[in-house]
Amino acid sequence: MAKPFLTAAWRNLLMVNFEADPAVLQPLVPYNTELDTWNNTLYVSLVGFLFQNTRVMGLSLPFHRDFEEVNLRFYVRYKEDGIWKRGVVFVKEIVPKRMITFVANTIYKEKYATHPMRHRWGHTADNLLEVNYEWKVNQEWNYLKATAEKEAQPIPPGSEAEFITDHYWGYTQMAAARTGEYQVTHPQWRTHRITDYSYHCDTAALYGPAFVPMLQQQPVSALLAEGSAISVMPKKLL
DSSP, X not given: OOOOSEEEEEEEEEEEEEEOOHHXXXXXXXXXXXXXXXXXXXXXXXXXXXXXXXEETTBOOTTOSSEEEEEXXXXXXXXXXXXXXXXXXXXXXXXXXXXXXXXXXXXXXXXEEEOOEEXXXXXXXXXXXXXXXXXXXXXXXXEEEEEEEEEEEOOOTTSHHHHHHOOOEEEEEEETTEEEEEEEEOOOOOEEEEEEEEEEOOHHHHHOGGGHHHHHSOOSEEEEEEEEEEEEOOOEEO
């Protein structure tokens, strides 16, 4: 069995989910995959989280073990031997380390970008969990923020939260008729019930004007998953 390309822990994944425009996403759908929906709704998610104890091919790189990531992603599926695999496609992934961007874009052909980032976790006077991720674009701090109940709960089967969080495959357009696939392994996460959240994103600068209407509308939902240890397996070509 192949060894993981990358291992880490992903913690406090804050996901703000919007109804997506299929006309905007369709040109980004990798070859031989198709857009996936839940209850006839097509989603795009703005996701912030923290990488911890990151290792690439088993090696820990100094000053690159713990860092933030914010990504914009949507959902696809791929049929293999008559069975659907549910996966994600990243519009862009933001990290604060240039070396991470270089490796991800070179080896995995992803769409990483480097921006100043910071995060803050804490608790309110009422013992609620506070999670805040920020990234700087054109000298302005963008953010994802949420307040949530401290105790995490299992995800109900068949729920929207299960659809958003239980995607264990990543797909990347490698060429006109070539798609890259990689598996991300982790246990099913639990989620914290969010009591309040807010976000600010310079959508046009980061993702282009076509995404502005999607990210300016009222979000469909927001989720805070506690996360876990994860493994990213080597990419293969479909």
